Amino acid sequence: MSLHGVEKALYDLGVDRASKTAFREDPDTFLQRYRLAPDEHAMVASFDVASLIALGVNPMLTMGYWIQVAPDRSMRSYMARLRAPSEKGPA
Amino acid sequence: MSLHGVEKALYDLGVDRASKTAFREDPDTFLQRYRLAPDEHAMVASFDVASLIALGVNPMLTMGYWIQVAPDRSMRSYMARLRAPSEKGPA
Amino acid sequence: MAQIVAAYVMPHDPIMFTHPEAPAEDVRARVAAAYGEIARRIGALGATAAIVVGTDHYILFGPQCLPQMLIGVGDVEGPIEKLPGLPRGPIENHEPMAEAILAGGFADGFDWTVSRALTVDHSISIPYQLAIQPNSGVRTVPIYLACGVRPMIDKARAFALGASIGRAIAAMHSDDRVVIIGSGGISHWVGTAEMGTINPRFDGMVLDCVERNDAASLIGLSDALIEREAGNGALEIRTFLCAMGAVGRAKGEVIAYEPVPEWVTGLGFAELRAV
């Protein structure tokens, strides 16, 4: 429901050291700091960058948080994930 | 020389948890993150709020960092220090 | 059509919360009654939205980014400070109204800084919790003006910004009934050696200007004079000017004034009812 909350979470994960650490340790607990709908929470936790951009999130944020905290932080894998159908549903 | 550097240090000490912790552990090392002249460094480290305000620092910042990181954080001691001659020189 | 039905000015003194029992009991009762009376009036006016114009205190915005004017369009919560009796929580934003003010401001040549996820400080939370929240269903638009950190917003500009806000509301296709609150002042010294001084004469002059809806006289006060006579905290009367600019033609009434040394502030409350 709150695009703003998602952008705040992704921004913090892109630039704030303490947020990155907390997210890496326990993504679900970290994301509870933000007022996210369940599907938004899931998109962020699962790095579903295609759905996040479809939601209206600024692509600089999806790229930034990917580079900072994704399991495989390469741009190649980011682009692959962006162009692939969502793991959670239809493309 | 840099009022801006002093204000940045005091702002960080007023609002940023990691900065407060680092300052409490080792003020001199913490303050080296900022480009401060030796006398500015000394004013901040010794809580010489009167001299800081005379330098042009915003009094909301001197009060804020006092409340957050001074040895005696009370407003009473802040006011006493503000009105007393500097420990380092003439009033 | 949406309309601004009233403007209010009121203080946002955090020491009321850190040291609630410092002043004499009758003083405390009169201050509480003033907030309560404004809450009651906001309810009686059938307000659906409240714009709260707060002031920076070198807490929310640091030396890296000092905006002249900021509007919250999106998630709002607060206060950021831990103050007893002022719990932190979400504040429901009137997003369509905030967007309308923003777009109208850009069209009028105001370069609003925007917040999509704002944690407010006590300058918004105190008026919100004491005067707005008691009325259920009133959505809020938080605004910040640079009143405490140089460069402060020009006073005529603050008034003109209010007028832009008023035009944007008047152009909205909604039935909203809107109040706008100028939060701050009046005389108080913050963090300086004079802290604790109050200037009731200055405060009376300001409240008189509000009551007569005389923005020009307030705009004419130089910052040097304000700081000398009424302290750096009195520079916050910029928020009064913004509220006065927004409400336009109005009938004024001073609701209460209490000089409270224990709370280091001359606390002034007034209404401008749109006519």
Next chain:
Amino acid sequence: MAQIVAAYVMPHDPIMFTHPEAPAEDVRARVAAAYGEIARRIGALGATAAIVVGTDHYILFGPQCLPQMLIGVGDVEGPIEKLPGLPRGPIENHEPMAEAILAGGFADGFDWTVSRALTVDHSISIPYQLAIQPNSGVRTVPIYLACGVRPMIDKARAFALGASIGRAIAAMHSDDRVVIIGSGGISHWVGTAEMGTINPRFDGMVLDCVERNDAASLIGLSDALIEREAGNGALEIRTFLCAMGAVGRAKGEVIAYEPVPEWVTGLGFAELRAV
């Protein structure tokens, strides 16, 4: 009297630093030569000050505070990012010039957000380190325009802001010779599925507008068209408009253009020499 002697536009592509050897050797050489040529011209013009107009990337300014236009007056350093070959360090600010631009802007009705302690990102640091720093003694004024995060600054407003900057410089009682750099673009998609696409036709059109000093045509481009044709990164041409507004009457010259898929950007370099 101070004067703006030239404006330049140039890109600020961080992938030049993270993957310096990705493109063919001759491409890399031509890009390096373009930056070097501008550095040489800035030296030959006897510049004493450089205004660098950068763009936000949702790094420096978060959702809590998104300014339309920001000027650094005070301590400046950067870049904030760790980029190989782009060391972090202080950037000497031309404070009197920054103060003059700020005061002139307020007088002209621009609500500058101010930074007293600014850590810049690569959009300032790349032009600074490649084109300004090679000339010793040139002091810098960093400026940010909202180009990447909504609400973006209106393009006509960016041009008008540049004109205000130009007037403020012309009114300075100093012998400063000033260059202004619009940092950004041209076609590139940032973080989207199209990333890696380049539109040389669009880029050529933009450079042609710069060369002809034709701001009106650039102002006339809608954001929807720019994003569709040249990507979200091309919205950064707002910085070009600001530089064009500042320099005023000028003779244009395209210095270089390289579409570099390995660096996901159409890299354009041009000069507007004041006449």
